[in-house]
Amino acid sequence: MKVKVVSRILEANDRIALENRKIFDRAGVFVINLMSGPGAGKTSLLERTIAQKAGLRVGVIEGDIAGSDDAERVDRLGVPVVQINTGGACHLDSNMISEVLDDLPLDDLDIVFIENVGNLVCPAEFKVGEDMKAMVLSITEGHDKPLKYPLMFQESAALVLNKTDLAPYVDANVDKIRKDAISLNPQIRIFEVSCKTGEGIPEWIAWLKEKAGKG
């Protein structure tokens, strides 16, 4: 009975996600569902990406349980942004995205980032209309994360390993993270970056442009 309810919710979600996807496609926008645990650096990655976007017209949808800190950070960079507060929900779903589509000038954008709620689990289960999922993992979170949270690594086209500037001060084994992520998802593209120093950001941007067909 419980399973039935859940599967019906997921079916309804996927149907709306498909509608969102059609709207994005019609506008010629490439959409990335950006996921991570709390504090891994999704917003910092967006800030770096927007600062170096080099010709890409970027828009952002911010998802948080509460507050608008992240939308304010993005807004300061002068790109269109809309904040969703989920109340208690631990992930964005396609209906939430559907409700804010009119708040972005889609026809004038090349890429829309949907910054999901900080959570390594449920966001990976819900399509929202994206072309692609990508995830951020801070190396401070430890090298056991791929095998403990496999679905997000399986669903993501890219894994951005952030905070490499802290590598000398933490025990994280980046090689193990790489190995385990690839074992879960042989196609995953891995970037090592520091949003603090800017290291690795150009490779990420080049890949984004290629994916969005603007490379």
Place this chain on the structure above:
Amino acid sequence: MKVKVVSRILEANDRIALENRKIFDRAGVFVINLMSGPGAGKTSLLERTIAQKAGLRVGVIEGDIAGSDDAERVDRLGVPVVQINTGGACHLDSNMISEVLDDLPLDDLDIVFIENVGNLVCPAEFKVGEDMKAMVLSITEGHDKPLKYPLMFQESAALVLNKTDLAPYVDANVDKIRKDAISLNPQIRIFEVSCKTGEGIPEWIAWLKEKAGKG
């Protein structure tokens, strides 16, 4: 309709949580539901706590989506431990705990730690039969976390701020974390610790013993 289903699930959960609580009480065990986002250091805190437990008889229930890394880490320290794998579920619930109660020698224990799934959102919504909730936040996660994930801070009797050894290398404003956590929960007890160096652990242990009535 959706709300109805959720409230019925929560009611059923709370009923089983109460049963678990009675079983813990009868055995004279104090139970802490330990929560955090991924990689904040819950298991490291347990390792430090067990190493310095000073007369407390500790047992552990480990909750993870997949894998048994954490249970193996705790097992090496020679205390009773049982691992729950939730499959896809992003939090422990009271029924999962109910199913493993027979696997711990409750009558021979003073404290049981229930290490929840790494997630700053949903674990705070589900009682599992604990006397008290406590949370860990790594200072590397940033100072915006209390206002973005308010419920967990409101539900927790203690906030353990971990990885203070990394303070010189990150921009986190610990005073802001403290101020915002207290604004959400004036009774919250805050500890600053480094599970790497052991700094701050004695204060945490002293408080635990007091709470468990063994001080």
